[in-house]
Amino acid sequence: MAATFFGEVVKAPCRAGTEEEEEEEEEGRRETPEDREVRRQLARKREVRLLRRQTKTSLEVSLLEKYPCSKFIIAIGNNAVAFLSSFVMNSGVWEEVGFAKLWNEWCRTTDTTHLSPAEAFCIFYHLKSNPSVILCQCSCYVAEDQQYQWLEKVFGSCTRKNTQVTILTCRHVTDYKTSESTGSLPAPFLKALKTQNFKDPACCSLLEQPNIVHDLPAAGVLSYCQVWKIPAILYLCYTDVMKLDLITVEAFKPILSSRSLKSLVKNIPQSTEILKKLMTTNEVQSNIYT
Amino acid sequence: MFVPCGESVPDLTGFTLLMPAVSVGNVGQLAIDLIISTLNMSKIGYFYTDCLVPMVGNNPYATGEENSTELSINAEVYSLPSRRLVALQLRSIFIKYKTKPFCEKLLSWVKGSNCARVIVLSSSHSYQRNDLQLRSTPFRYLLTPSMQINVQNKMKSLNWEEMEKSPCIPEINDSEFCVRIPGGGITKALYDESCSKEIQMAVLLKFVSEGDNIPDALGLVEYLNEWLQIIKPHSEDPTVPSLRWKMPSSWRLLFGSGLPPALF
Numbered sequence: 219m220a221a222t223f224f225g226e227v228v229k230a231p232c233r234a235g236t237e238e239e240e241e242e243e244e245e246g247r248r249e250t251p252e253d254r255e256v257r258r259q260l261a262r263k264r265e266v267r268l269l270r271r272q273t274k275t276s277l278e279v280s281l282l283e284k285y286p287c288s289k290f291i292i293a294i295g296n297n298a299v300a301f302l303s304s305f306v307m308n309s310g311v312w313e314e315v316g317f318a319k320l321w322n323e324w325c326r327t328t329d330t331t332h333l334s335p336a337e338a339f340c341i342f343y344h345l346k347s348n349p350s351v352i353l354c355q356c357s358c359y360v361a362e363d364q365q366y367q368w369l370e371k372v373f374g375s376c377t378r379k380n381t382q383v384t385i386l387t388c389r390h391v392t393d394y395k396t397s398e399s400t401g402s403l404p405a406p407f408l409k410a411l412k413t414q415n416f417k418d419p420a421c422c423s424l425l426e427q428p429n430i431v432h433d434l435p436a437a438g439v440l441s442y443c444q445v446w447k448i449p450a451i452l453y454l455c456y457t458d459v460m461k462l463d464l465i466t467v468e469a470f471k472p473i474l475s476s477r478s479l480k481s482l483v484k485n486i487p488q489s490t491e492i493l494k495k496l497m498t499t500n501e502v503q504s505n506i507y508t
Numbered sequence: 509m510f511v512p513c514g515e516s517v518p519d520l521t522g523f524t525l526l527m528p529a530v531s532v533g534n535v536g537q538l539a540i541d542l543i544i545s546t547l548n549m550s551k552i553g554y555f556y557t558d559c560l561v562p563m564v565g566n567n568p569y570a571t572g573e574e575n576s577t578e579l580s581i582n583a584e585v586y587s588l589p590s591r592r593l594v595a596l597q598l599r600s601i602f603i604k605y606k607t608k609p610f611c612e613k614l615l616s617w618v619k620g621s622n623c624a625r626v627i628v629l630s631s632s633h634s635y636q637r638n639d640l641q642l643r644s645t646p647f648r649y650l651l652t653p654s655m656q657i658n659v660q661n662k663m664k665s666l667n668w669e670e671m672e673k674s675p676c677i678p679e680i681n682d683s684e685f686c687v688r689i690p691g692g693g694i695t696k697a698l699y700d701e702s703c704s705k706e707i708q709m710a711v712l713l714k715f716v717s718e719g720d721n722i723p724d725a726l727g728l729v730e731y732l733n734e735w736l737q738i739i740k741p742h743s744e745d746p747t748v749p750s751l752r753w754k755m756p757s758s759w760r761l762l763f764g765s766g767l768p769p770a771l772f
Contacts, residue, residue, distance in 0.1 A: 362561050362603050362604075363603050363604060363605075365561075365562060365603075366558035394765070395761040395764065395765050396765050396766065397761065397765070397766045398765070398766045399766045399768035399769070400765050401768045402768070411566065411579060412577075412579065413579055414578065414579060424566060424577055425565070426566065426576075427565060427566050427568055427570060427576070427757055427758045427760070428565075428568070428757075428759070428760050428762075429565060430564065430565035431563065431565065432561065432563040432564075432600065434561075435562075437562040437563050437564050438562040440564045441562045441563075441564055441581040444554075444564070445511050445556045445581065446511070452564075
């Protein structure tokens with residue numbers, strides 16, 4: 219509780235997130251069968267499903283159990299997705315193997331056949347010439363209660379030490395803790411975090427303490443890889459523009475020289491052109507009158 | 509579930525498990541950080557669970573370049589075999605409706621690993637104290653029946669105050685009395701489960717408000733130290749508590765980045 223300058227007493231938010239806990243427990247005690255049914259239905263609605271591209275049927279096992287994988291590259295968020303689309307996916311033929319369908323208050327992923335650029339999606343591809351290379355473009359919001367389901371549906375419960383995982387994502391520069399003011403930072407800039415078993419050098423400096431990554435699903439994937447001893451690296455771009463932005467996307471370029479991506483990238487000048495085209499198709503003329 | 513860092517599962521038979529409850533001011537978690545950092549405990553494994561929000565970062569207890577790049581996740585286990593101590597650190601909040609499953613999984617691991625006893629470091633809202641509590645020490649303890657048999661006398665000799673019972677439903681006059689720990693997160697749930705499973709558990713908590721809770725964490729570890737004597741007791745060493753406990757390097761910038769000079 220805290221008193222404001224106006225003399226009113228307000229409930230101060232608790233950092234430890236415990237206020238909800240007590241209400242939750244009491245709710246649990248008062249729950250009727252109808253409440254339980256509503257909760258079950260909501261859980262079913264929020265279920266994460268991984269579907270095959272052609273047949274739209276659910277995969278019986280996890281994605282990486284069905285498609286053995288030596289390289290798994292995942293882009294989370296629109297800028298990371300645009301980077302992979304322009305620099306990796308246009309060199310080589312990629313075939314869609316499946317997509318994740320999920321619903322939460324922030325996104326409703328739909329069928330992937332006719333996606334508009336603004337729609338959220340989570341699609342998995344493999345390289346036709348080397349099907350053990352799998353790529354995931356994830357622009358949808360995965361809620362915290364869906365996070366582990368998503369991990370299970372993709373990675374499964376088997377540990378896969380032969381797979382190398384690369385994760386690309388963005389965060390706002392104000393999230394980066396430094397003794398200087400964040401306004402003076404040269405955004406966008408790249409930082410990396412890698413698991414114990416990832417032995418290659420990173421393409422940029424590592425993320426220093428006290429900085430952490432709690433962004434979903436990046437943190438979830440990296441945690442999973444650390445626990446199960448899978449070599450994995452997360453490249454995090456701190457930017458001051460969270461919507462699709464050319465400069466932010468290009469900040470990922472140093473990664474093109476990494477072992478995982480080097481063999482997949484062929485024509486960088488062409489990629490830059492493709493990226494520019496992607497920007498213009500996504501630009502919406504907006505002002506306060508539209 | 510517990511996943512060891514190495515190839516084999518370490519033997520924790522007879523060890524004392526120290527753990528935090530995610531509670532007001534994060535005092536328990538700060539206290540565990542101080543213990544792990546001061547005793548230089550080594551990481552022995554992860555408590556991999558779907559009940560906590562995921563997070564990753566580099567080694568929060570790094571002392572130099574060589575050990576700064578070990579990745580840490582949201583729930584990790586550290587040990588100091590020479591003192592038969594094991595510490596579980598929790599670094600993020602619970603996902604909705606997952607507190608009960610977490611308590612069950614945790615206590616099942618505790619039983620399975622044959623830990624002798626569990627000590628939960630926690631906190632409770634200071635604004636919920638009654639008049640008596642306002643006038644007394646801000647520290648309280650709570651013991652499960654199986655733990656009481658062993659340590660009740662020790663608690664008496666230390667002159668510690670047991671957590672008082674209060675009306676279960678404060679608004680009702682003739683409500684029954686029970687132990688309530690507002691702001692304590694899973695503390696009460698863990699305590700109740702441990703009572704019914706006959707696990708030896710002690711809860712040590714402090715009444716706190718949100719703010720700079722480092723002094724509260726120092727207070728709580730000193731309180732614990734009176735009992736367990738993790739580091740040399742206060743009376744033999746007159747230095748200020750904050751100098752006896754080593755703050756981890758990750759406590760830098762706890763209140764955010766530097767300020768833009770233009771502000772002034």
